[in-house]
Amino acid sequence: MTEYALEVTGLRKTYRDFALHDVSFRLPRGYIMGLIGPNGAGKTTIIKLIMNLLRRQGGEVKVFGLDNRLDEAAAKSRIGFVYDVPCFYEDINLEDHRRAIAPFYTRWNEDQFQGLVREFDLPLRKKFKALSQGMQTKFALALALSHDADLLILDEPTSGLDPVFRRELLRRLSALMQDERKSVLFSTHITTDLERIADYITFIRDGEIVFSASKDELLENWGVVKGDDSVVAAVEPSVRKGVRRGPYGVQVLTSNVNNARERLGAGAIIDKASLEDIMVLMSGDRRHAA
Amino acid sequence: MLRNIVRKELILNRKALAGAAIPYIAWFAYVLREPDVTAGEYLVMSAAMAVFYQVALFVREGKLKTAALTCSLPVTRTVVVRARYLVACSLSASWIGAAILLALACPWSHVPLARLVAPNTLGVAVSIVLLGTAILFPLVVRFGLIGVLAFLVGMQVLGILAFLAVGLPGATASVNAVLSFVTGSIRALHANLGHPGFAAMWTFVVLAIVAGSYGLSVCLYGRRDL
Numbered sequence: 001m002t003e004y005a006l007e008v009t010g011l012r013k014t015y016r017d018f019a020l021h022d023v024s025f026r027l028p029r030g031y032i033m034g035l036i037g038p039n040g041a042g043k044t045t046i047i048k049l050i051m052n053l054l055r056r057q058g059g060e061v062k063v064f065g066l067d068n069r070l071d072e073a074a075a076k077s078r079i080g081f082v083y084d085v086p087c088f089y090e091d092i093n094l095e096d097h098r099r100a101i102a103p104f105y106t107r108w109n110e111d112q113f114q115g116l117v118r119e120f121d122l123p124l125r126k127k128f129k130a131l132s133q134g135m136q137t138k139f140a141l142a143l144a145l146s147h148d149a150d151l152l153i154l155d156e157p158t159s160g161l162d163p164v165f166r167r168e169l170l171r172r173l174s175a176l177m178q179d180e181r182k183s184v185l186f187s188t189h190i191t192t193d194l195e196r197i198a199d200y201i202t203f204i205r206d207g208e209i210v211f212s213a214s215k216d217e218l219l220e221n222w223g224v225v226k227g228d229d230s231v232v233a234a235v236e237p238s239v240r241k242g243v244r245r246g247p248y249g250v251q252v253l254t255s256n257v258n259n260a261r262e263r264l265g266a267g268a269i270i271d272k273a274s275l276e277d278i279m280v281l282m283s284g285d286r287r288h289a290a
Numbered sequence: 291m292l293r294n295i296v297r298k299e300l301i302l303n304r305k306a307l308a309g310a311a312i313p314y315i316a317w318f319a320y321v322l323r324e325p326d327v328t329a330g331e332y333l334v335m336s337a338a339m340a341v342f343y344q345v346a347l348f349v350r351e352g353k354l355k356t357a358a359l360t361c362s363l364p365v366t367r368t369v370v371v372r373a374r375y376l377v378a379c380s381l382s383a384s385w386i387g388a389a390i391l392l393a394l395a396c397p398w399s400h401v402p403l404a405r406l407v408a409p410n411t412l413g414v415a416v417s418i419v420l421l422g423t424a425i426l427f428p429l430v431v432r433f434g435l436i437g438v439l440a441f442l443v444g445m446q447v448l449g450i451l452a453f454l455a456v457g458l459p460g461a462t463a464s465v466n467a468v469l470s471f472v473t474g475s476i477r478a479l480h481a482n483l484g485h486p487g488f489a490a491m492w493t494f495v496v497l498a499i500v501a502g503s504y505g506l507s508v509c510l511y512g513r514r515d516l
Contacts, residue, residue: 089302
């Protein structure tokens with residue numbers, strides 16, 4: 001039986017100008033899931049609901065089978081969390097933050113933390129506000145990686161990082177997966193990061209899950225058909241996921257490249273879809289998609 | 291976990307606490323110069339200041355937007371609120387203790403120690419701290435700094451209305467009656483706290499109000515989106 005690190009079922013949250021509708025997805029233990037979607041799609045809202053920082057209006061969130069509200073402390077003790085916006089005390093130094101936070105975790109590993117401090121070159125005596133955005137993220141990562149968390153939830157962790165450290169972080173996350181016990185939920189705009197490391201991709205748009213599927217399945221079956229206006233009609237509507245018209249022709253995103261090849265013939269230009277293609281074409285002009 | 295939250299609040303706010311204590315201490319040292327200030331007045335002022343002193347600690351969380359840090363730790367919001375009441379009461383007790391020590395230490399103080407540590411004087415001070423905390427905490431927990439400001443503005447508005455009402459024909463007596471009631475109540479409380487029966491009943495009432503405030507704060511904090 002598959003063990004799930006995270007099970008989100010029918011999650012709902014309504015604001016005056018935005019609503020999350022029945023969001024459901026599951027992350028099996030030992031895998032990395034990328035949460036992608038345009039700005040304002042609801043990625044951070046989902047993550048905050050998982051962390052119980054927002055009050056849900058419906059649905060259920062389970063972390064290793066533990067309800068995130070009923071078993072809040074137990075569930076959170078197994079989560080390492082990196083915030084999209086730093087929420088540390090800006091006038092307090094990093095060492096004091098560590099002293100305040102470490103006792104909450106029974107599996108806190110001081111050697112691991114000190115190793116990460118050296119590796120990330122973190123100045124423990126400096127106030128949090130004196131750090132650059134990248135260093136602030138590194139500090140949050142060092143804390144999240146130092147208590148042997150079984151589930152890492154990272155909200156846009158790579159956005160403030162330089163490419164060298166971004167790659168290092170991805171390598172570290174991949175290495176973390178080696179023991180097959182850890183899981184990661186990773187929200188990002190940088191889809192190339194996910195192509196490197198993610199096992200599952202969940203795409204959210206306007207507060208709704210568009211798909212939640214294995215990355216390999218997506219990259220294998222999804223494609224971009226290029227041509228003139230005639231290709232729009234040639235791609236079967238049930239597998240036509242997005243259309244974009246540009247100065248050099250039309251791009252049609254399909255969730256079934258084989259079907260498109262059969263219908264368009266051998267001469268058709270069909271490229272494999274990258275995650276960026278999928279995100280851009282599905283977030284683009286949806287009037288043409290249906 | 292309660293201990294960890296208390297520890298966290300003290301570590302991450304200790305500089306702010308120390309920074310805020312300096313002007314308070316300077317002000318009280320100045321107050322002690324006044325020959326007309328009685329022990330009761332001095333301790334009541336200390337208690338009122340103590341309420342705002344510890345409330346300021348939790349207002350900081352809203353200002354620095356650090357609530358998400360606290361609530362992402364493996365602890366329930368109920369424990370967070372419980373820890374805050376505990377920290378608030380401990381800080382207030384320390385503050386009253388510091389005020390007494392200050393009165394002892396200042397060579398220019400006119401306030402006699404025996405009057406300061408009289409059980410009924412201390413009882414009034416502790417009552418003010420607990421009732422002030424009980425009133426302000428739900429506002430702080432739900433609205434942060436805005437809640438405290440709304441309370442202060444509300445009190446200012448009441449003061450202005452009272453000031454304006456004094457000028458109206460026939461209203462002076464009413465305003466004076468309200469003010470007399472407040473000061474008379476504090477005096478009556480001070481006098482009656484010497485009786486064990488009244489002291490026990492009063493303790494029960496104050497604790498019931500604090501318990502109600504705590505329940506309300508838990509409910510409000512649990513419903514708050516961060």
